Amino acid sequence: MNAYTQIKKAILHGELPPKMRLTEEFLADKLQLSRTPIREALKQLESEGLTSSMKRGVRVRHYTKEDIKQIYDLRTLIEGYAASQASFHRKHQDLKDMETANESYEQAINDYFQTGQTTVEHILELNQRFHDNIIKASQNKHIYTHISKMVVLPLIFRSFYWFNENQMRLSLESHKIILGAIREQDMDRARAAMHEHIYHGRDQVLLHIDDIE
Amino acid sequence: MNAYTQIKKAILHGELPPKMRLTEEFLADKLQLSRTPIREALKQLESEGLTSSMKRGVRVRHYTKEDIKQIYDLRTLIEGYAASQASFHRKHQDLKDMETANESYEQAINDYFQTGQTTVEHILELNQRFHDNIIKASQNKHIYTHISKMVVLPLIFRSFYWFNENQMRLSLESHKIILGAIREQDMDRARAAMHEHIYHGRDQVLLHIDDIE
């Protein structure tokens, strides 16, 4: 695991919290590396919007409520488009992949609340897998580049939502509706359902965001 | 001008053509720098999609016809959204800025074809200015991050379009229609006109692309 990956993970997990100053030496010491690979990692992270740099020094980027809202708006737009395109282009294999992802997702949710035999991280991963499959099915290779920048909001901003059973089950139902529309090649419905799905997620995050800041 | 900016410019101007291999030493020699700043620049460029790296070495990224099409599709989606949001949020100053940009644009086109007293680069800049003003008026600060990645297609891919007087004048007319819709706060019309405007640009590029590859 290289410097870039490690620092990114630390930011996403809140270990390096928003607004924290990151000096090269500090990170070099933390990761037991020289400054050279750290600097490269920081340049990458900045291009991806995880850090912001002032005249001197780099800080972990802080997202305001308004930022979150705007990022979700764009994510809605693009993933809605992806769902619509997926409806058009979906191959047999795409449908199978989405179904599998969704079944695992449902299974994991059940496990989590019945036996506690899985983690929220795992559930998040499976949710992500469903969304990724839609992007893959859309056949537009460039969507992923942009979405990956949007999903990168620190996990803390999203996790509240994901500890609530009702919300998880609602989310699962949305997935099923979206999948149904894609199967039937109902482009408009797929887009609308995806819009609604992501807007709902956004609202949940915004509802709880004051607890964080 | 730092290493990153210089290399980026060289790629955009076709000086470092698609698929060309970029070794660190070559660039260090070319820019009269050591490898250290070069490596940082390359990491940034890769995050931005201007280069692609294999196991060993970095190449200037090559865009296929399909890539261009897909990137334009996304640009259409997002700039259409920007136009719609701009219609809603536009302040007095935004309208003034767009008008100014457009007037300069018209002036430059006239100058170019009547007296030859300006350059295509300058015309391109003014076109860009109009588009940037719309993004600014949209009030969504995150749009720019994504659009800037899309406009970065090597200039060669776009310039054919821009040497044709008819196309330039058509483009100017589109701008006027878009501006009118934003002024009247007609969100749907603004979006539709922007969609049409960018799709048209896309088609022009795709028409001429075989000449390049």
Add this chain to the structure above:
DNA sequence: ATAAATCATTTTGTATACAATTATCTGATA
């Protein structure tokens, strides 16, 4: 003559040293 193995060369990855710049502290003066 072909394939595998070994060696040489190229290129990248990392550490370290030093230069350049910016921030911080200290004390003198108004």
Add this chain to the structure above:
DNA sequence: TATCAGATAATTGTATACAAAATGATTTAT
């Protein structure tokens, strides 16, 4: 006490040296 200048420290920017890895060439065995 407040503020400004100069000195000092902290931090980033760049160059260079060497280690590690990958590629390419050459030899050797079958």
